[in-house]
Amino acid sequence: MNIMIGLINGMIAAATPILLAALGGTLTYYAGIFNIAMEGMMLSGAFFAVLGSYFFHSWIVGILFGVLGAILIALIFIFFSIFLKVDEFVTGVGLNLFAVGLTTYLLRQIFNVKGAFTDPGIVPIPKIQIPLIQNIPVLGKILSGQNLIVYIALIAVIFITWLVFKTRFGLRLRAAGYNSTCLDTSGVSSNLIRFHSLMLCGILCGFAGSFLSLGYVTLFTENMSAGRGWISLAAVILVSGNPLGIALVSLLFGFADGLGLFLQQSLPSQFTSMVPYVATLIALFIYSIRKKKKEALI
Amino acid sequence: MKRNLFVNLAGVLIAMLLGAIVMLIQGYNPAETYGALFGYSLANFYSFSTTLRNAVPLILTGLSASVAFASGPVNLGQPGQFLIGAIFCVIGGLYVDLPPFLMIPFLLLISMLGGAFWSGIAALLKKFFRMDEFITTLMLNMIADYLTYWAITYPLFEPRANHPQTPLITKNGFMPKWGNFNTNVIVMLLVFFVIWFIFNRTIAGYEWRISGKNSLFARIGGVKIEKNYLSVMLLTGALAGLAGGLVIMSGPHRFIKGLGANYAWDGIMIAMVANNGITATLLYGLFFSILQTGSLGMELITAVPSELITVLQAVIVLVVVAGRGYFELMIAKIATRRKLKDRDIHPQFIDQNAINREDTKL
Numbered sequence: 001m002n003i004m005i006g007l008i009n010g011m012i013a014a015a016t017p018i019l020l021a022a023l024g025g026t027l028t029y030y031a032g033i034f035n036i037a038m039e040g041m042m043l044s045g046a047f048f049a050v051l052g053s054y055f056f057h058s059w060i061v062g063i064l065f066g067v068l069g070a071i072l073i074a075l076i077f078i079f080f081s082i083f084l085k086v087d088e089f090v091t092g093v094g095l096n097l098f099a100v101g102l103t104t105y106l107l108r109q110i111f112n113v114k115g116a117f118t119d120p121g122i123v124p125i126p127k128i129q130i131p132l133i134q135n136i137p138v139l140g141k142i143l144s145g146q147n148l149i150v151y152i153a154l155i156a157v158i159f160i161t162w163l164v165f166k167t168r169f170g171l172r173l174r175a176a177g178y179n180s181t182c183l184d185t186s187g188v189s190s191n192l193i194r195f196h197s198l199m200l201c202g203i204l205c206g207f208a209g210s211f212l213s214l215g216y217v218t219l220f221t222e223n224m225s226a227g228r229g230w231i232s233l234a235a236v237i238l239v240s241g242n243p244l245g246i247a248l249v250s251l252l253f254g255f256a257d258g259l260g261l262f263l264q265q266s267l268p269s270q271f272t273s274m275v276p277y278v279a280t281l282i283a284l285f286i287y288s289i290r291k292k293k294k295e296a297l298i
Numbered sequence: 299m300k301r302n303l304f305v306n307l308a309g310v311l312i313a314m315l316l317g318a319i320v321m322l323i324q325g326y327n328p329a330e331t332y333g334a335l336f337g338y339s340l341a342n343f344y345s346f347s348t349t350l351r352n353a354v355p356l357i358l359t360g361l362s363a364s365v366a367f368a369s370g371p372v373n374l375g376q377p378g379q380f381l382i383g384a385i386f387c388v389i390g391g392l393y394v395d396l397p398p399f400l401m402i403p404f405l406l407l408i409s410m411l412g413g414a415f416w417s418g419i420a421a422l423l424k425k426f427f428r429m430d431e432f433i434t435t436l437m438l439n440m441i442a443d444y445l446t447y448w449a450i451t452y453p454l455f456e457p458r459a460n461h462p463q464t465p466l467i468t469k470n471g472f473m474p475k476w477g478n479f480n481t482n483v484i485v486m487l488l489v490f491f492v493i494w495f496i497f498n499r500t501i502a503g504y505e506w507r508i509s510g511k512n513s514l515f516a517r518i519g520g521v522k523i524e525k526n527y528l529s530v531m532l533l534t535g536a537l538a539g540l541a542g543g544l545v546i547m548s549g550p551h552r553f554i555k556g557l558g559a560n561y562a563w564d565g566i567m568i569a570m571v572a573n574n575g576i577t578a579t580l581l582y583g584l585f586f587s588i589l590q591t592g593s594l595g596m597e598l599i600t601a602v603p604s605e606l607i608t609v610l611q612a613v614i615v616l617v618v619v620a621g622r623g624y625f626e627l628m629i630a631k632i633a634t635r636r637k638l639k640d641r642d643i644h645p646q647f648i649d650q651n652a653i654n655r656e657d658t659k660l
Contacts, residue, residue, distance in 0.1 A: 080616060085623060086620045089372075094567070094570065094612050094619070097563060097611070097615075098612035098613065101610075101612050105603060105608065105609050109324070230436050230437070268448055268451070270448035271448060274441050274445070277437040280433070281423075281434060284433060285429060289427065291428075
């Protein structure tokens with residue numbers, strides 16, 4: 001039983017950063033931006049979260065710095081893609097590499113280390129024990145005692161669903177992606193909507209990054225986002241942006257990750273680390289088969 | 299052409315100026331730092347030949363990305379294809395032993411096969427299941443990373459080493475050196491000319507270019523898009539694989555953990571900053587190699603961490619690409635104004651926004 005609980009908790013922990021980044025990605029997806037900078041935003045967020053937590057001895061400042069770090073990348077993205085109208089793809093790839101360079105450079109400059117920075121002075125984000133629920137025999141260990149960011153991610157799913165489908169902003173957001181000229185002629189600047197969507201994406205990726213470096217583990221390593229931004233992009237494409245679908249897909253990826261850890265007893269760790277990426281390929285494969293069938297019906 | 303050169307030079311200068319500002323803020327002397335950077339990579343024959351050697355993988359992966367992007371397929375799999383090419387080369391070099399004049403072509407060929415095999419997987423997934431190569435190649439990069447890591451940790455590892463690496467490949471597979479000048483540069487130049495010729499002077503290359511610009515037009519004109527897609531993917535995979543093989547044969551002569559982590563994404567950056575031009579890729583590859591090789595000297599002489607160069611490279615890409623787009627916009631604006639003048643319409647009566655929108659469509 002304890003193994004099962006451990007597996008489920010591992011799955012939730014692995015799913016959280018992907019879920020948060022993918023929620024950010026879904027906002028830009030609806031706004032019609034080909035945003036591939038989630039990887040860079042997450043990485044920058046992870047670094048600055050450690051920076052804030054280490055120097056101010058507070059995880060709250062850590063999260064704040066993490067969010068600001070991700071917003072920094074989002075702002076550069078906005079400057080280049082919306083303001084200067086540079087190709088979004090080029091901007092995204094450039095920014096991802098910029099984030100890798102920036103974080104390794106600052107790691108070297110500020111902490112004087114190469115590769116990884118870990119220190120007892122980094123304050124991790126606490127786990128939240130919910131009274132009453134934590135006393136339920138099995139479920140209590142899953143529903144309660146998770147990292148704060150996990151609960152934020154859950155709230156974010158509901159919030160983003162509401163925002164996209166039930167508010168005026170959401171309508172405009174979808175209009176910006178569906179037909180931006182129409183939105184512009186009706187007197188709403190589609191660029192402004194895109195600006196907002198990218199800022200929100202930055203905030204969500206900031207949370208994802210903070211979770212990576214202050215929740216999942218308490219350290220920063222070079223390039224620690226390790227393709228999670230790309231996986232979250234795949235998740236967005238798989239479910240065509242539906243937030244609830246994204247939550248499900250993220251859990252699936254989390255499960256693949258947890259499964260990888262579980263398999264480590266019988267397989268070399270290099271193969272188990274591959275599992276999430278192989279799972280992404282399989283998910284894309286199933287998606288394309290289903291799409292083919294649908295098209296055949298029409 | 300001249301206009302292009304101007305935009306590129308201006309972009310690079312602005313980016314380096316930004317780098318200088320960063321250095322000033324941190325209390326370094328920019329002139330001294332840049333001096334050390336270029337001195338270390340260009341000052342004499344010895345350092346310049348090192349720069350040339352380091353440029354080879356950058357230019358080859360850059361060509362791979364340029365050809366792919368210019369022909370349509372978004373092959374982002376250079377890092378993975380590079381690694382698989384390198385591991386194929388190592389396997390060949392460990393288990394086969396031929397005289398050098400056979401061994402070197404053989405190793406080059408199987409590294410190309412390795413790269414083409416890895417990009418071929420993505421191409422087939424696209425062909426049969428319509429899975430976007432843009433995500434599949436990225437995932438295959440990660441998988442290749444772990445696969446090669448596994449290969450050098452278990453089946454191919456060298457027992458006496460204290461970190462994962464393979465034994466040395468056979469001496470017959472080493473690229474010959476003339477002094478410090480490594481002959482991998484000659485292989486790279488040959489490949490460059492072949493690619494330039496295919497891309498600019500053959501029917502296949504013409505079809506690729508047209509498909510990249512407007513695939514619908516190409517299809518209506520009778521171009522077999524799918525066949526071309528497959529050949530472009532295989533060719534660009536082979537190029538990245540060749541880069542991996544050449545790094546093994548001219549550098550460490552064995553597969554070390556972390557090999558290629560610095561090269562392959564740079565290739566994609568170089569293709570982007572070169573606007574997918576073949577010759578521009580060669581020049582930018584050389585320039586990035588100057589920066590990277592010089593960064594070590596910069597760190598030795600002036601204590602500025604070499605990681606600054608990674609940031610500088612990304613800034614160069616963004617600034618040059620943005621500058622190019624902005625410059626074209628300006629030119630279009632001036633052209634519109636001139637046209638309006640010819641028709642005797644005063645510019646101030648024209649809705650400025652309408653012009654902007656027209657320009658961006660161009």
